[in-house]
Amino acid sequence: MKFNKVLFSVVLIPVFLTCIYTKEDKTTTSSNTLNTTTSAEGEKYTLSEAFKNLSFELPVELVSPEDGTDRIFVIEQKGVIRVFPNKADAKNAAKFLDIEQKVESGGEKGLLGLAFHPNYKSNGFIYVNYTRGKPLESVISRFKVSASNPNMADPQSEQVLLTYLQPYSNHNGGKVAFGNDGFLYIAVGDGGSGGDPGNRAQNKKELLGKILRIDVNNASGGLNYSIPADNPFKNNKEGFREEIYAFGVRNPWRFSFDRQTGTLWAGDVGQNKIEEIDIIENGGNYGWRIMEADECFKSDTCNKAGLISPITSYKQGSSTGNSVTGGYVCRDKSLPELNGKYIYGDFVSGNIWALTYSEKKAVTNELIAKISGGLSSFGEDSKHNLFVLSYGTGKVYKFASAL
Numbered sequence: 001m002k003f004n005k006v007l008f009s010v011v012l013i014p015v016f017l018t019c020i021y022t023k024e025d026k027t028t029t030s031s032n033t034l035n036t037t038t039s040a041e042g043e044k045y046t047l048s049e050a051f052k053n054l055s056f057e058l059p060v061e062l063v064s065p066e067d068g069t070d071r072i073f074v075i076e077q078k079g080v081i082r083v084f085p086n087k088a089d090a091k092n093a094a095k096f097l098d099i100e101q102k103v104e105s106g107g108e109k110g111l112l113g114l115a116f117h118p119n120y121k122s123n124g125f126i127y128v129n130y131t132r133g134k135p136l137e138s139v140i141s142r143f144k145v146s147a148s149n150p151n152m153a154d155p156q157s158e159q160v161l162l163t164y165l166q167p168y169s170n171h172n173g174g175k176v177a178f179g180n181d182g183f184l185y186i187a188v189g190d191g192g193s194g195g196d197p198g199n200r201a202q203n204k205k206e207l208l209g210k211i212l213r214i215d216v217n218n219a220s221g222g223l224n225y226s227i228p229a230d231n232p233f234k235n236n237k238e239g240f241r242e243e244i245y246a247f248g249v250r251n252p253w254r255f256s257f258d259r260q261t262g263t264l265w266a267g268d269v270g271q272n273k274i275e276e277i278d279i280i281e282n283g284g285n286y287g288w289r290i291m292e293a294d295e296c297f298k299s300d301t302c303n304k305a306g307l308i309s310p311i312t313s314y315k316q317g318s319s320t321g322n323s324v325t326g327g328y329v330c331r332d333k334s335l336p337e338l339n340g341k342y343i344y345g346d347f348v349s350g351n352i353w354a355l356t357y358s359e360k361k362a363v364t365n366e367l368i369a370k371i372s373g374g375l376s377s378f379g380e381d382s383k384h385n386l387f388v389l390s391y392g393t394g395k396v397y398k399f400a401s402a403l
């Protein structure tokens with residue numbers, strides 16, 4: 001089962017690695033004894049540690065506000081956000097927010113996503129996506145930065161925007177990000193288990209198995225947000241959830257916007273066979289569980305009419321991988337050869353690919369690098385320099401050089 005494979009990869013192996021490296025981290029200071037560069041035949045880039053003095057406990061996200069302060073924020077899955085200056089010799093990553101007591105963490109659960117309001121500089125609002133227990137549910141919340149310390153959020157400032165129950169511990173999605181339209185997009189997995197037993201991703205009356213889009217700047221209808229005017233099911237009469245932007249996704253763990261074009265790219269984790277990358281469009285049905293990528297999965301008829309196929313996909317395997325991690329369209333000025341290419345990878349194999357495309361069709365897909373320890377996420381700083389997180393080693397990497 002894919003589920004077991006991923007569970008092994010996501011839980012057991014990194015925890016194992018963490019056990020090994022935690023000891024090391026505690027007994028060494030700034031010197032690093034790990035092999036910090038990974039490369040292999042056919043790869044064009046080496047990865048080097050971006051911040052040699054810093055390591056994180058099970059990092060799952062790296063983001064930066066565009067507020068002129070040039071800081072980086074890293075999420076530790078257990079429920080901590082850390083902040084540090086975007087300098088290679090940064091010495092310390094301070095705790096910006098600690099909600100470990102609220103978060104149920106482990107496996108695919110935890111503090112999974114962080115987004116800065118587009119006007120963060122003036123309003124200090126951040127948005128997080130985390131799981132909490134009893135009952136197990138996902139929470140989308142807003143916090144506010146401290147009035148006196150820009151490197152600390154006010155832990156008492158939480159305003160819950162949205163919650164949805166999680167029937168199983170896995171497939172909790174995780175990403176939250178603002179689009180170029182100023183709306184907040186939320187990645188919601190199908191709820192979990194395997195094969196979407198409740199057929200939730202195709203059920204438009206449920207939030208699970210969807211990409212959501214909400215307007216956090218206006219409250220209406222008794223909610224702490226409102227529904228954007230052109231959400232596909234706004235004012236529908238069928239009881240469909242109006243927060244839905246796109247549906248039929250399985251576990252879109254990571255998505256991103258190309259800041260230049262506004263295009264929304266998502267990596268949707270597959271079941272037992274195929275991992276996929278999608279370009280997400282308003283009202284689009286991405287096929288799960290009728291299809292896994294563009295192959296029939298579970299359906300009496302497997303009618304593919306109206307279903308959007310991935311822009312690219314790969315069969316699971318030891319040379320490819322088992323769990324896609326969506327990345328970014330590269331706008332990193334230090335990597336001109338990758339400009340405009342979609343950079344993504346696989347959590348399990350650590351492969352990192354660069355996809356070229358034309359008119360939403362894939363043209364080439366090239367293996368460019370490899371990371372060890374579990375590729376939990378890519379990230380960008382405020383200038384769109386690209387980073388990669390190793391879940392198990394807790395390190396942040398950058399693409400060092402074209403060989």
Ligand SMILES: [Ca+2]
Pocket residue numbers: 166167168169170171172190191192
């Ligand atoms: Ca779940």
Ligand SMILES: [Ca+2]
Pocket residue numbers: 248249268276286287288291292293308309310
């Ligand atoms: Ca799909």
